[in-house]
Amino acid sequence: MAYEKTDMNNRKTKKRNDLIKAAIKTFAQKGFHGTKISDIAKKAKVADGTVYLYFENKDDLLIKCFEEMLADLMQKADEKLSTIEDPLAKVLTFIDLHIDYCEKNPDAAKLIIIELRQSPEFYKKYPNFWPVRNYLNYLNKLCTDAIEAGRIRNxxxxxxTTIIFGSLDFSITSWLLSKSVINLKSIxxxxxDILHKGLEKEANNEK
Amino acid sequence: MAYEKTDMNNRKTKKRNDLIKAAIKTFAQKGFHGTKISDIAKKAKVADGTVYLYFENKDDLLIKCFEEMLADLMQKADEKLSTIEDPLAKVLTFIDLHIDYCEKNPDAAKLIIIELRQSPEFYKKYPNFWPVRNYLNYLNKLCTDAIEAGRIRNxxxxxxTTIIFGSLDFSITSWLLSKSVINLKSIxxxxxDILHKGLEKEANNEK
DNA sequence: ATATATTATGAGTCATGATTCACAAAGTAA
DNA sequence: TTACTTTGTGAATCATGACTCATAATATAT
Structure with a gap:
């Protein structure tokens, strides 16, 4: 009875991806509240109503955009970090990766950074969902490992985790708002450099 | 012809302050887009229309809230820091002050943190206005002094400045979103601690 | 007390934009 | 080709909320 779904699924998946891409781009450019569903629909070349065949509503679409992006980012990190042994090097490489990713995907960066923080009201509607939490947990694990291995002081x-993420987040925000003032490489x-010096285990004391 | 304005001015000033206070509280609680002018009016116990006697529009009101708050914060900093000589101690005290202020004025903190970042569209409308810029300049000055005095490495x-502000900003964000995970004193x-160790001039090298 | 200037009111206007839904198109199976 | 299922459309609906404005209240001056 159920007929061959494969083609359909591919088509649907592709359209879903198109929509996500269009949404990321538009949210990044205009902000969440500044974006109309019709903007996204137009960019993805579908009718307004089609959006609602793939996503519950506008909030849901925003959330799905985050999920895709952070999953992508963490997957890339997994690949890269698996080739590294030293736990401290992992942390430092993660910093590099995060910045590189934002540099290569400025729309994604804007979405992460500008729309990361919806109002408390928004998050009240979705109590278990704070988009960065997964990502922070990932970084937290790296930090914990490096500390336990004695490569970072105690x-x-x-x-x-908070300090590292906060530094990156705000550096990139500044960079996005005024490209000229500061460049990403120096960031x-x-x-x-600063974190490293602030963290390296000293020859003498503690733990 | 012009009659005694003093009383009027006081009354107007007071009402303006009431409105700003009500706005800060409401924006902090519901976010910018989640806040209705009528919410603010109700909280300040005035009619909706009255808001427009004091502010151009909703955007303007948000901007004025920032201005008031940051001015207040910097004034407090001026007082405290003027009693301190060592430029490095000034930077570290500034960190304390910022966190203390956020702890004592969580509504203000929320406003700074959550509404700091309007969409790029918002700022395009007011090209010369990025609310934190003044504040960052203030911190930048402290950092520059400490570096020039040789109390922080080069x-x-x-x-x-970006790293310090970013660390504070995101630490406080985390604290606001989940009070339990981390406490402000340890932040x-x-x-x-981390910044200090990352920054102190080493006995040996550079500059 | 009266005239005038200032400040306050809040119901009504009006544009906006998320979401729906009756209908159309495209795909699939026989 | 025909019957049926899935997917797409976009005009119409409907709630929302920023902002206006005719009117009222209050303050000041003389």
């Missing part, structure tokens, strides 16, 4: 890993080196 | 001051100490 600081609170959650706090360290990459500078953040790593 | 890093790019703009980058350092304060941790950020200062």
């Amino acid at each position: 600081v609170n890993p959650e706090l360290l 990459k080196e500078g953040v790593a | 890093v790019n001051p703009e980058l350092l 304060k100490e941790g950020v200062a």
